[in-house]
Amino acid sequence: MIPLHEIKYVLLDMDGTLLDKYFDDYFWEHLLPEKYAEKNNITFGKAKEVLLKKYKAHEGTLNWTDIDFWSREVDIDIPALKEQIKHLVEVHPHVEDFLQMLRRHRKQIFLVTNAHYKVLDIKLKKTEIGKYFDAAITSFEIGYPKEMVEFWEKAQKRLGFEKEKTLFIDDTKAVLRTARKFGIRYILYKSYSSSRTEKGKSKEFMVVEDFGSLIEEAR
Numbered sequence: 001m002i003p004l005h006e007i008k009y010v011l012l013d014m015d016g017t018l019l020d021k022y023f024d025d026y027f028w029e030h031l032l033p034e035k036y037a038e039k040n041n042i043t044f045g046k047a048k049e050v051l052l053k054k055y056k057a058h059e060g061t062l063n064w065t066d067i068d069f070w071s072r073e074v075d076i077d078i079p080a081l082k083e084q085i086k087h088l089v090e091v092h093p094h095v096e097d098f099l100q101m102l103r104r105h106r107k108q109i110f111l112v113t114n115a116h117y118k119v120l121d122i123k124l125k126k127t128e129i130g131k132y133f134d135a136a137i138t139s140f141e142i143g144y145p146k147e148m149v150e151f152w153e154k155a156q157k158r159l160g161f162e163k164e165k166t167l168f169i170d171d172t173k174a175v176l177r178t179a180r181k182f183g184i185r186y187i188l189y190k191s192y193s194s195s196r197t198e199k200g201k202s203k204e205f206m207v208v209e210d211f212g213s214l215i216e217e218a219r
């Protein structure tokens with residue numbers, strides 16, 4: 001399916017692709033509304049309604065990825081709250097085997113994430129995957145989210161990958177569309193992003209559900 005020998009660079013998203021998105025869903029849809037309700041003396045339902053409206057307004061923008069922005073917006077220390085539940089950060093099945101396989105084949109591996117560097121730090125400390133990457137790049141340091149083509153132009157300059165020899169895997173279709181428009185040749189949609197929600201489907205992208213299948217192909 002994916003001709004590994006033609007690939008020199010592998011770009012990987014973090015949340016939902018390598019890590020179980022349940023952590024993020026639980027945080028934004030449950031824990032934060034709970035704290036917000038307590039703080040403002042409103043019901044959980046009302047808090048969720050207010051927050052969902054705020055999330056919607058900043059989706060796909062740099063604000064969305066900036067947890068310091070959210071700390072100010074809701075007047076709650078978001079990094080500290082994330083730190084409290086870091087035990088919920090989980091790596092998806094076969095991710096480490098996949099990363100080891102890429103290393104063995106001498107691919108250059110880059111982590112490409114919309115996550116804020118403070119969150120990246122919490123997650124890489126909690127998991128063992130950080131050591132596999134040649135570099136990690138956040139949309140926050142680039143100044144654009146991955147949904148915008150400017151992100152890719154700047155990321156390419158920074159990381160030096162060749163589009164024709166690059167594989168990119170992400171669980172967000174809007175991001176994959178931008179990457180394809182930018183010209184990245186091999187694109188895979190990670191359909192199993194959270195252990196608690198249904199798998200995604202796609203007709204426009206090749207789908208990978210579990211990294212185990214990519215390891216099988218490489219044999």
Ligand SMILES: [Mg+2]
Binds near residue numbers: 013014015016017172
């Ligand atoms: Mg993701």
